[in-house]
Amino acid sequence: MADEHSARLADHDTAISEVEQEFAAMYTQVRHVLTRRAAAVHPELTVFGYKLLRELSADEDQQQGVLADRLFADKGAISRIVRQLEGLGLVTRVPDPSDRRAQLVRLTDTARESLDSVLADNRSVLRSRLSLWEIDDIHRLRDLLSKVNETVTEREQVHRDER
Template structure:
């Protein structure tokens, strides 16, 4: 069993990491479109990985109700960040896709974020970076 202050330290640093990640997400969202909200950013993130999804698939991945996802999709479409077309496999459904402009902006903001991280990690030894990656992996695969 570890000392309580060690757990508190980890919690504090983890909280600081989450706050920084949210701040980065909001900044990247604004760079893509000034009115892009974090939920819309998450939809774009899914579409960057797998474009052309039905809204119900997006709702399932995001763990949001269909009405909420529908509102987000309408906002993204108004902002010119996504398009919707009829699903050829199911004409009752629509496929949501990211626009070329949004994809280009996504890639550019991601490149900037990776460069910032690499600048910070460049100050670390290779061993420290390797150990950090291993520890993050261990934390991320741990069962809840």
């Protein structure tokens, strides 16, 4: 009985490790695509810089604080990358019309042009791939991912309650 129970636990553990490996492989593939897209916009652009430009392209001029929230970064990291992007001629800083003491980060025309051509050529990797799938499989994937997102462990619940 005890052996059967531990064999079952081991199978469970292996299955979970396999899911972790698939997520890791997915992360690596996405990083490779983003690295290639960043290089297509500018040879010295990092993936983080590319993500910042993409935010500006979707939603126009932004305060650095907003960019920090959107990119889950601290303000120091944002201010360093903005300086670097300025150096590459990809962004400029303009006065914020709604707050005299603040500045907004804005895409340059050069950045907008390169970004538009890269984005037009490259839909989300996920979207391109799933467009080849049967809809039933897409629904199955959605339901399982939603279940991962909703399964909150007891320990996490404690952390949430502490907030």
